[in-house]
Amino acid sequence: MSSENIDKATQTQITNIEKNTGKKLDQWVAIVNKSGFTKHGELVSFLKDKHGFTHGNANTIVHFAKQSHAGATENSDDLITEQYKGKENLKAWYDKIIAEVNKFGKDVELAPKKAYLSLRRKKQFAIIQPSTKDRLDVGLNIKGVEPSGIVEDGKKWNAMCTHRIKVEDAKAVNKDLISWIKKAYEQAG
Numbered sequence: 001m002s003s004e005n006i007d008k009a010t011q012t013q014i015t016n017i018e019k020n021t022g023k024k025l026d027q028w029v030a031i032v033n034k035s036g037f038t039k040h041g042e043l044v045s046f047l048k049d050k051h052g053f054t055h056g057n058a059n060t061i062v063h064f065a066k067q068s069h070a071g072a073t074e075n076s077d078d079l080i081t082e083q084y085k086g087k088e089n090l091k092a093w094y095d096k097i098i099a100e101v102n103k104f105g106k107d108v109e110l111a112p113k114k115a116y117l118s119l120r121r122k123k124q125f126a127i128i129q130p131s132t133k134d135r136l137d138v139g140l141n142i143k144g145v146e147p148s149g150i151v152e153d154g155k156k157w158n159a160m161c162t163h164r165i166k167v168e169d170a171k172a173v174n175k176d177l178i179s180w181i182k183k184a185y186e187q188a189g
Contacts, residue, residue: 032065079112087130125188136167140184
């Protein structure tokens, strides 16, 4: 398994798992894939219950087994291209948001997934998802701040987000939107 796209913290975690268990990452991935379970939570529980893993280590192994870890796809641009197929009109909004987010600092990590882009610092602080042909959803993780104005409660939309902003026209990609994303970025530091 290529580790060139894996961040240092994850690589250290994998090295420790291999050292502590005597099994390589590929071996654990094979064990997970042969377990008979398919859901993420079931697989994490399987590793915890049957193999004594901590939650964090089990979660990491499952992400590798399901190829959902950051760096799983060699060319992350392909994932972005796929997300915006048939929704090309939203790509300009996405590009504008990313240009602003990249100004926050050199520690912003863009981690494309199949259906959305994860924005990370030390942890995920936002996601950008082309939900329909006419709407981009921006999910945020901001603790202790009530949703207001353009922002609504995000938990019903996505359990990973505390807040959600619906971007339904080009004018919505503005200072207000960027300042909300920046609040989430600053909390993730």
